Amino acid sequence: MSVGIRHDDLRRRNRAMVISAVRRAFQPSRTEIARATGLSHSTISAISSDLIAEGILAETKSGEAVSLKRGRPQVALALKPEAAAVVTIVLALNFLSVAVVDYAGQTVTSEQRKLSTLTLPEDELIGECLAMVRRRLGVAGGRRIMRMVLAVQGTTDAGRRTMLWSPITPHSGIGFADTLEGEFGIPVTVENDCNMIAEALKWRDPERYRDDFIAILLSHGIGMGLVLKGELFTGTQSSGGEFGHMIHRPDGALCRCGRRGCVEAYAGNYAIWRAARQSSEDEEPVADISDADMKALAATARAKDGPEREAFRRAGEAIGFGLGSLFALIDPAPVAMVGIGAAAFDLIEPPLREAIARTAGGQHSGAISFAVEPDEVPLIREGCAMRALTFIDQEIFAAGAPTETPARKTEVA
Amino acid sequence: MSVGIRHDDLRRRNRAMVISAVRRAFQPSRTEIARATGLSHSTISAISSDLIAEGILAETKSGEAVSLKRGRPQVALALKPEAAAVVTIVLALNFLSVAVVDYAGQTVTSEQRKLSTLTLPEDELIGECLAMVRRRLGVAGGRRIMRMVLAVQGTTDAGRRTMLWSPITPHSGIGFADTLEGEFGIPVTVENDCNMIAEALKWRDPERYRDDFIAILLSHGIGMGLVLKGELFTGTQSSGGEFGHMIHRPDGALCRCGRRGCVEAYAGNYAIWRAARQSSEDEEPVADISDADMKALAATARAKDGPEREAFRRAGEAIGFGLGSLFALIDPAPVAMVGIGAAAFDLIEPPLREAIARTAGGQHSGAISFAVEPDEVPLIREGCAMRALTFIDQEIFAAGAPTETPARKTEVA
DNA sequence: CTCTTTTTTTCGAGCCTCGAAAAAAAGAAT
DNA sequence: ATTCTTTTTTTCGAGGCTCGAAAAAAAGAG
Numbered sequence: 030m031s032v033g034i035r036h037d038d039l040r041r042r043n044r045a046m047v048i049s050a051v052r053r054a055f056q057p058s059r060t061e062i063a064r065a066t067g068l069s070h071s072t073i074s075a076i077s078s079d080l081i082a083e084g085i086l087a088e089t090k091s092g093e094a095v096s097l098k099r100g101r102p103q104v105a106l107a108l109k110p111e112a113a114a115v116v117t118i119v120l121a122l123n124f125l126s127v128a129v130v131d132y133a134g135q136t137v138t139s140e141q142r143k144l145s146t147l148t149l150p151e152d153e154l155i156g157e158c159l160a161m162v163r164r165r166l167g168v169a170g171g172r173r174i175m176r177m178v179l180a181v182q183g184t185t186d187a188g189r190r191t192m193l194w195s196p197i198t199p200h201s202g203i204g205f206a207d208t209l210e211g212e213f214g215i216p217v218t219v220e221n222d223c224n225m226i227a228e229a230l231k232w233r234d235p236e237r238y239r240d241d242f243i244a245i246l247l248s249h250g251i252g253m254g255l256v257l258k259g260e261l262f263t264g265t266q267s268s269g270g271e272f273g274h275m276i277h278r279p280d281g282a283l284c285r286c287g288r289r290g291c292v293e294a295y296a297g298n299y300a301i302w303r304a305a306r307q308s309s310e311d312e313e314p315v316a317d318i319s320d321a322d323m324k325a326l327a328a329t330a331r332a333k334d335g336p337e338r339e340a341f342r343r344a345g346e347a348i349g350f351g352l353g354s355l356f357a358l359i360d361p362a363p364v365a366m367v368g369i370g371a372a373a374f375d376l377i378e379p380p381l382r383e384a385i386a387r388t389a390g391g392q393h394s395g396a397i398s399f400a401v402e403p404d405e406v407p408l409i410r411e412g413c414a415m416r417a418l419t420f421i422d423q424e425i426f427a428a429g430a431p432t433e434t435p436a437r438k439t440e441v442a
Numbered sequence: 443m444s445v446g447i448r449h450d451d452l453r454r455r456n457r458a459m460v461i462s463a464v465r466r467a468f469q470p471s472r473t474e475i476a477r478a479t480g481l482s483h484s485t486i487s488a489i490s491s492d493l494i495a496e497g498i499l500a501e502t503k504s505g506e507a508v509s510l511k512r513g514r515p516q517v518a519l520a521l522k523p524e525a526a527a528v529v530t531i532v533l534a535l536n537f538l539s540v541a542v543v544d545y546a547g548q549t550v551t552s553e554q555r556k557l558s559t560l561t562l563p564e565d566e567l568i569g570e571c572l573a574m575v576r577r578r579l580g581v582a583g584g585r586r587i588m589r590m591v592l593a594v595q596g597t598t599d600a601g602r603r604t605m606l607w608s609p610i611t612p613h614s615g616i617g618f619a620d621t622l623e624g625e626f627g628i629p630v631t632v633e634n635d636c637n638m639i640a641e642a643l644k645w646r647d648p649e650r651y652r653d654d655f656i657a658i659l660l661s662h663g664i665g666m667g668l669v670l671k672g673e674l675f676t677g678t679q680s681s682g683g684e685f686g687h688m689i690h691r692p693d694g695a696l697c698r699c700g701r702r703g704c705v706e707a708y709a710g711n712y713a714i715w716r717a718a719r720q721s722s723e724d725e726e727p728v729a730d731i732s733d734a735d736m737k738a739l740a741a742t743a744r745a746k747d748g749p750e751r752e753a754f755r756r757a758g759e760a761i762g763f764g765l766g767s768l769f770a771l772i773d774p775a776p777v778a779m780v781g782i783g784a785a786a787f788d789l790i791e792p793p794l795r796e797a798i799a800r801t802a803g804g805q806h807s808g809a810i811s812f813a814v815e816p817d818e819v820p821l822i823r824e825g826c827a828m829r830a831l832t833f834i835d836q837e838i839f840a841a842g843a844p845t846e847t848p849a850r851k852t853e854v855a
Numbered sequence: 856c857t858c859t860t861t862t863t864t865t866c867g868a869g870c871c872t873c874g875a876a877a878a879a880a881a882g883a884a885t
Numbered sequence: 886a887t888t889c890t891t892t893t894t895t896t897c898g899a900g901g902c903t904c905g906a907a908a909a910a911a912a913g914a915g
Contacts, residue, residue, distance in 0.1 A: 035903070067445040100893065278692065279763050471863095483904095484906095515911070
């Protein structure tokens with residue numbers, strides 16, 4: 030049962046509202062914040078002057094944005110870039126990327142490289158992450174890093190501290206959060222990559238991706254990030270939302286997860302590849318397929334009506350029926366198709382729409398809109414950054430300065 | 443974006459917390475409320491004395507519950523039955539039931555009868571509801587009815603004012619809420635029956651049905667009520683959660699909804715009936731099957747291994763794969779099987795568990811626990827009552843009396 | 856009949872938000 | 886150039902709310 034509201038919670042929550050309003054809007058004035066939050070001008074004035082004094086917000090002289098109206102001009106408030114910084118770590122198949130992002134959301138420094146995640150021993154995989162973070166922290170100088178977020182394909186535990194399982198490595202149960210916190214002394218969470226994509230879309234296009242939407246990652250496997258009623262949906266015991274492992278055909282094609290008939294076993298890159306080569310559905314999935322190979326496959330499918338086109342058709346059908354089942358549960362919502370598979374969405378869309386129209390969930394299937402974004406890595410990185418920054422907003426800065434005690438010396442025994 | 447907390451919201455929310463704590467616990471003392479809400483004793487004292495003065499709560503002298511400890515004995519607080527009352531209306535296939543329930547949750551008067559919902563014209567169907575409510579209100583005397591809730595199979599609109607579609611009647615888009623409000627001048631909502639079952643389970647066994655669980659109604663059709671993170675899950679455009687219309691086998695058996703391959707097309711009573719008679723999967727579903735017939739079918743299936751047993755096996759399989767897909771999305775959770783179909787759960791469970799074990803969502807399928815409750819009507823009624831009562835708690839009584847102003851004369855010019 | 860223990864109420868302090876009024880900072884009008 | 890308007894922002898006192906500490910209440914124990 031949720032707990033009552035203490036008196037001091039009030040300030041904390043309203044501070045959080047103000048910070049959130051500033052992050053959401055582009056440099057709003059105090060008046061705009063008052064309107065957005067429904068709080069009075071006096072309250073906004075008091076809170077914002079506190080936040081400025083604490084170095085969290087700053088007034089921007091900048092634009093002078095030529096006021097066409099008369100009256101006292103509005104003073105724009107902005108997040109102070111130096112107030113904090115965060116580290117994002119994106120770990121994908123054969124790929125690692127680290128960035129430092131300031132409090133206003135600008136990237137300070139970043140690095141990325143290829144590495145063989147499938148063959149690397151566990152300690153070396155972790156070592157590569159640590160080394161890259163260490164290098165970037167060196168470059169980022171004396172910034173006050175307050176949070177790190179690591180995104181990875183696969184499932185995490187509910188506390189978002191451990192990668193339970195991932196297709197990018199044979200190792201499971203890697204406690205990234207503990208390791209990184211031990212090394213750098215900064216709070217860390219481990220997040221599902223598709224959830225971060227969904228988070229990023231919310232910030233990129235809040236008009237379209239507002240309360241309810243679905244991000245589907247079409248890649249070697251199939252992932253999903255789901256936002257319901259404005260909140261990122263996560264499972265109760267894990268990161269949840271394993272759209273790729275909904276059952277498309279009971280006892281059907283062999284999936285990478287070892288079961289049969291999952292959506293992914295028809296729509297993942299390896300499944301399309303397998304079907305295009307007219308291999309048996311019982312054949313073990315291959316480990317990795319290059320983007321170039323998948324593009325070539327799509328080109329062949331576009332050129333002539335052969336097994337390649339049929340493979341994409343079956344992929345679209347699987348996703349269509351999967352979405353139909355999902356929509357039966359949650360009602361139709363906008364969909365973003367992300368990842369290399371989205372580059373072949375022209376092949377997938379017609380059978381997908383045909384399939385979804387044959388389901389109860391796809392009742393108004395014509396009205397369901399799909400957006401396409403083939404490059405997932407920038408989205409994942411943005412999602413990590415926004416997640417880390419909003420954590421600082423809500424959990425650290427909203428709490429305010431530790432009620433004077435001007436010079437407290439922490440003893441280290 | 444959610445709105446800031448005004449100062450007067452504070453009291454309202456904490457009053458709601460106190461009322462909710464009293465409804466949840468059995469006659470708690472002020473001390474127990476303080477512990478449950480995390481608020482201070484002084485605050486609880488102030489709020490509860492207000493609520494007593496307003497006639498919402500009352501101290502119970504009753505039990506004297508032999509205090510074994512020394513010290514000032516705790517004074518139990520209880521909801522005052524006369525503070526309000528609600529009307530519940532349960533509309534099911536060929537069945538109508540109305541009850542008046544007092545603020546403490548005790549049934550004051552109730553009535554139920556059979557009627558042919560499938561053949562009744564729309565206005566007569568509505569007329570029967572109105573007449574039964576009118577009769578019960580007559581019996582209930584001068585109680586302050588503050589809310590009505592009508593539960594019905596099928597989908598409602600997001601505002602819960604209109605029954606969009608229901609299998610119990612050929613008519614669609616019936617605006618029950620407007621009609622009832624127009625007739626009785628009391629706020630009304632229209633709810634999905636399975637959602638009310640889930641609501642009731644939360645109150646009946648809060649240990650088991652706490653944050654995440656699933657209620658599945660096995661009846662002529664298949665319905666679901668889903669609770670996630672303690673909140674009843676509803677779709678964004680409708681009542682949502684159409685588990686029965688997730689796709690089990692693409693292009694498979696003909697469903698009552700007109701599509702093919704839905705879970706319901708294998709696991710609904712009509713589907714089991716159709717399969718047991720070895721009819722084609724293309725055969726139009728029959729309109730209704732009596733409970734006695736279904737029980738006889740189950741008895742035959744138990745007695746010998748024939749098409750009847752196979753029909754139940756396929757039903758279990760469909761539900762198992764459906765749950766597997768659902769669990770892929772939300773992680774496994776406790777399940778309650780409700781309705782006449784649950785009386786044959788012994789036939790359904792083994793193939794269900796076998797199927798779910800073959801899905802990624804059913805990873806720890808042995809640990810998934812099923813409870814069985816064949817009689818759904820009392821659950822639906824309880825759910826309606828609790829939903830109506832908690833609405834009064836949160837939205838009406840939490841707001842408090844209209845700030846004294848002992849004799850304010852409103853001028854009408 | 857006087858302790859001890861536990862629950863409940865009372866009371867003053869400290870915050871917080873709000874509305875009204877004042878101050879500030881411009882453009883428009885004279 | 887100076888005086889209106891207009892709009893934004895700050896200031897200030899009032900009113901509420903919760904909290905902790907202390908007091909009061911209501912028992913059982915000794």
